[in-house]
Amino acid sequence: MASKRNTRQKIEPSFVEGGARDDSRLDMDAGERVSGGGRSNARVKNEGRGKSEGQGASTRPLKAEKTEKAKRVRPPRKRGGFTPLAWLRSLIYWTVVAGIWGGIVAVALVVYFGLRMPSANTWAIPERPPNAKILDLTGDVVANRGTTGGEALALQDMSPFIPQAVMAIEDRRFYSHFGIDPFGIVRAFVTNLSSGRTVQGGSTLTQQLAKNLFLSPDQTLERKVQEVLLALWLEQTYTKDQILTLYLNRMFFGSNAYGVEAASWRYFNKSARDVNLGEAAVLAGVLKAPTRLSPARDADAAEARAQVVLGAMREQGLITDEEVKTAMSQPPTKAKSFWSGAQYYAADLVMDELTKLMGTIKEDVVVETTLDSTLEQTADKALNDVLKREGGKLGASQAALVSVDGTGAIRAIVGGRDYAESQFDRAVKARRQPGSAFKPFVYAAAMEAGSTPASTIIDGPVRIGKWTPENFDQKYRGQVTLAYALANSLNTVAAQLVMQVGPANVIQLAHRLGIESELQNNASIALGTSEVSLLELTSAYAPFMNGGFKATPHIIRRITATDGRVLYENAYDSPPRVLDPAVVAEMNQMMLGGVEHGTGKNAQIKGWQVAGKTGTTQSFRDALFVGFTADLTTGVWFGNDDGKSMKKVTGGGLPAKAWAEFMTSAHRSLSPRPLFGTDSVVPTFDPAQPADAEVPIAGLPAQGHQGTEGGEIVSGETVSGIPGADGAPDVTAPGQPGPRGDAGWGESGFDAGAPMPPADVGAPPPAHRRTTLLDFLTGG
Numbered sequence: 056m057a058s059k060r061n062t063r064q065k066i067e068p069s070f071v072e073g074g075a076r077d078d079s080r081l082d083m084d085a086g087e088r089v090s091g092g093g094r095s096n097a098r099v100k101n102e103g104r105g106k107s108e109g110q111g112a113s114t115r116p117l118k119a120e121k122t123e124k125a126k127r128v129r130p131p132r133k134r135g136g137f138t139p140l141a142w143l144r145s146l147i148y149w150t151v152v153a154g155i156w157g158g159i160v161a162v163a164l165v166v167y168f169g170l171r172m173p174s175a176n177t178w179a180i181p182e183r184p185p186n187a188k189i190l191d192l193t194g195d196v197v198a199n200r201g202t203t204g205g206e207a208l209a210l211q212d213m214s215p216f217i218p219q220a221v222m223a224i225e226d227r228r229f230y231s232h233f234g235i236d237p238f239g240i241v242r243a244f245v246t247n248l249s250s251g252r253t254v255q256g257g258s259t260l261t262q263q264l265a266k267n268l269f270l271s272p273d274q275t276l277e278r279k280v281q282e283v284l285l286a287l288w289l290e291q292t293y294t295k296d297q298i299l300t301l302y303l304n305r306m307f308f309g310s311n312a313y314g315v316e317a318a319s320w321r322y323f324n325k326s327a328r329d330v331n332l333g334e335a336a337v338l339a340g341v342l343k344a345p346t347r348l349s350p351a352r353d354a355d356a357a358e359a360r361a362q363v364v365l366g367a368m369r370e371q372g373l374i375t376d377e378e379v380k381t382a383m384s385q386p387p388t389k390a391k392s393f394w395s396g397a398q399y400y401a402a403d404l405v406m407d408e409l410t411k412l413m414g415t416i417k418e419d420v421v422v423e424t425t426l427d428s429t430l431e432q433t434a435d436k437a438l439n440d441v442l443k444r445e446g447g448k449l450g451a452s453q454a455a456l457v458s459v460d461g462t463g464a465i466r467a468i469v470g471g472r473d474y475a476e477s478q479f480d481r482a483v484k485a486r487r488q489p490g491s492a493f494k495p496f497v498y499a500a501a502m503e504a505g506s507t508p509a510s511t512i513i514d515g516p517v518r519i520g521k522w523t524p525e526n527f528d529q530k531y532r533g534q535v536t537l538a539y540a541l542a543n544s545l546n547t548v549a550a551q552l553v554m555q556v557g558p559a560n561v562i563q564l565a566h567r568l569g570i571e572s573e574l575q576n577n578a579s580i581a582l583g584t585s586e587v588s589l590l591e592l593t594s595a596y597a598p599f600m601n602g603g604f605k606a607t608p609h610i611i612r613r614i615t616a617t618d619g620r621v622l623y624e625n626a627y628d629s630p631p632r633v634l635d636p637a638v639v640a641e642m643n644q645m646m647l648g649g650v651e652h653g654t655g656k657n658a659q660i661k662g663w664q665v666a667g668k669t670g671t672t673q674s675f676r677d678a679l680f681v682g683f684t685a686d687l688t689t690g691v692w693f694g695n696d697d698g699k700s701m702k703k704v705t706g707g708g709l710p711a712k713a714w715a716e717f718m719t720s721a722h723r724s725l726s727p728r729p730l731f732g733t734d735s736v737v738p739t740f741d742p743a744q745p746a747d748a749e750v751p752i753a754g755l756p757a758q759g760h761q762g763t764e765g766g767e768i769v770s771g772e773t774v775s776g777i778p779g780a781d782g783a784p785d786v787t788a789p790g791q792p793g794p795r796g797d798a799g800w801g802e803s804g805f806d807a808g809a810p811m812p813p814a815d816v817g818a819p820p821p822a823h824r825r826t827t828l829l830d831f832l833t834g835g
Contacts, residue, residue: 168280178288180301181268183207185416189405191428192466196326198394198402205317205327206419207304210296213327216335217315218299219374223367224339226260229299234261234290235283261286264302308341309349310390322350322390332374333382336361351390358387393475397435400470400480401426401610407483408611412623420622423613425464430721434458434467437717438691441709442472450701451678451693451709455481456717457593458689462627463569463606466687467717468590481692486572486586491544491654492670492679492690492706493583495596495642496565498541498549500556502638503564508538508645517547519578524550527671527705538645542653544669546582553581567633569595569606583670593681593690599642599666600683602731603634640732647733650682657711658682660719664730667714669706676700680710685728687721689714 184202191197199205210218222229228236240257258266265285270278289298308318315338319327323334330338340360341348350357365382368374374382405422413420438454446452458467470480479485501510514532517524524546531547532539540548553561561581562574570592574585590608597606607627614623634642646666649655654669658680667682676698681690691710694701 164276165280165284168277168284171277172281172284178269178285183305186419187406187409187416188419188421189402190421190423191426191431192424193428194423195428196320197398197405197424197426197428199317199320200402200406201416203313203317204311205314205320207314208316208327210300210303213303213315214330214335216332217303217327217330217338220332220335220339220364220368221303221342222260222299223371223373224364225263225342227367227371229260230295232259234286235259258282259286260302261289261298264298264305265289267305267307268301306342307345308338309345310351310392321394322388324396331382331385332365332378333361333385334388336364336368336382337388339364349390350388351392354387354389391475393478395473395475397469397474398426398428398431399474399478400482401431401465401468403470403478403480404465404468404483404610408609409614412611413614419617421615421617422611423615424610425460425466425612426468426610427466430458430467430717431469433720434469434717437713437720438469439472440716441693441713445709445712446693448702449704449709450695450699451704452695453481453693454709454713455485455589455692456689456713457482457590457608458687458717458721459594459597459606459608460687461597461601461604461606462630463594463597463608464612464627465590465608465610467689467721468610477696479696481696482589484588486588487677487692487694488585488672489583489587489592489679490670490672490677490706491546491549491583492592492668492681493565493585493587494541494544494549494581495599495646495668496568496570497553497556497561497581498537498645499568499634499638499642500561500564501537501552502641503635504556504560506537506552508536508641510537511535512537512540512548512551514540514545514547517550519550519554522550522579524579524582538648541645541668542648544649544654549581550578553578565595567605568598569608583672589679589690589692592679593688596667596681596683596690597688598634599639599646600685600688600731603632603636603639605630605633606688636732643730643732646682647730654705654707655680655682655711657707658715658718660684660715660722662727663718663722664727664733665718666730669711671705674700675702675704678704678706678708678710680706680714682714682718683730684718684722685730686725687718689718689721691717 186199186201186203186206188199188206189197226232226236226239228239232239236257236259239259242257262282265288266272266278266282269285270282293301304314304316307313308315308321310318310321312318312321315327315330318338318341319325319330319334322337323330337350337357337360340357340363341350343360347353348357348360362383365374365379369376369379401424405424409416409420409422434456438456442451442454446454453471454469455471456467456469457465459465468480468482470482470484471477511534514526514535516531526546527544532545535545535548537548537552539545558576558578558580562576565574570587572585572587572591574580594606594608598604600606607630609625609627611623612625613621615621643666646668647664649669650658650665650667655665655667658665658667663684665682665684667680670679670681671677677692677694678701679690679692681688683689691714693704693709693713
């Protein structure tokens, strides 16, 4: 009973003095350690001792019980770490904690960076920079010009391989995600982790488009957050097809090409409408690193990446093994490091004219040109053939060509041997001395003053002030006809003529025919010492071809907007008359002799009448030939950009040979026609031989053309009776109201009843064309 009561009593700590054991100590002897059963040996001993001592000593069992309870301690924990289950619980716990805090931080960053952006209701897709689509005479694309380098195409207008290839390698879940692809991010993370390097990105096409349209390429946390927000906005605002169309028309594809159309023309010289599977794989592969993987920079790297794209397409079931094999069998795409082709010289000229006509372009436009792409390729080939064949050994490194029809429409223009190497247009922007190629303007001025091809003059030593012009061969032929002098390019005769008619009259006629450059008013103009461009020189010859009408050089026919609105249309179909038909006929007779018997023999074309004039500048720095048939007027220049002298190359050499090669090909499908005036005017002279007897220049006293003794003409002296000379009256032929150059001119500068120039060469024939006086004069 006592023991039961004692067990119900609250045990309080007690402290016994004297020999009693200190129960407050927590240490135990070796014999008192807790046994495996949890009971101590001390308790067993105490219980035995209490029974032997009897029940009289009631306090000792209580103290012993208290001591026993005080000595009880918790068993020590085993050391050695957590169990797997404990590790898992811990991992889950801290992951949840980290996720919560990470979410809080992420939301805070999104809110913070989002507040730094403009209001969402002001977001809009930036306007695509305008593009100029340049077409040739038949409607084929010559080039696309603008910041992007190509027009925008609708998704359905592209080759279907292009969007398939792009999605396969860049965003295979494009049509199923909401702008951000969590699975794609995880996949990219695992792939990069297993590879030990970054081999795959997690951005969707929508994110890439957002970055391209709105953001800088800086790799910052703020830009990435804004990219995500913009991607979500794009997905909410536009359809998937619209986003994909924007992507394919805006992304950078390397080599200054933005959009698939620009890239297709840049790398394959074709539209994105016509791209095949292998080419589509190349375009899709470029997107990863446009500069490094551009076929123009590293064709092998581009091909290797394209094969990765093909593998991805096959893996996703977009193409078959047979299609992969066919695509991989294609030779690697090898694009030049820059736009290549002579047509780009023409495209540059188009853009220069476009700016003059319309100023800054603010919308996509279509520019229809006068260019004949077939003739353009023929011209490029002709120049390079001659340069490769003879240019090296004769020291000629560059060449240029311009070809126009009777209205001045440019049919072909080549500004150099290789546009990829040099974009400088030597046909338009370079101004050089034309040499003897300028002499036809001197002779035409003499014809207007009353001279004829049969008029004679002395070929002998000449001194004009301190200038003493000499012939190329430094020989003199005595009395010669003007026709012979022009055919054989006698410098002394040209110098005398320019002083007889007056330099100012020669300059006035040259400007009237189309020379726009400033010309020096001195005697040396007879030998072409004033600099002009090949384009203006060639165009100024065209009035000899078309019967005396101005042929203003132009390359743009019409400009329209993409919706069909006509923004500009040229009006060169009613040109003014600038030469009397009789003068044209006489000049054509003389220049025809220059090709048949004179310095331009290399320019002959079998079956065709060809008229023209050679030109060579001092020390053989420049060599030219400008000539024409009844259909085309073409000028060719050979030389070096640094002005280095060639090895005795004259206008009748390399330029005449290239001219003949080009014109032979250009006239292959045309029927021969006579030159204006050559089939109705019977010549009374032989341009191949000097005159046997002197014939006075029409309108001048006998011997009046000789000047001072020995053929010398002194600068500054007045020569009486010479039209155009200082102080001398104009002299006209009997029965004429004025100089022959005035024929056909009205108050407005053009007689509406005068004959028109021939139709455009290479252009579709007009529906109706009236018979004109020119038709009767030329036998047409």
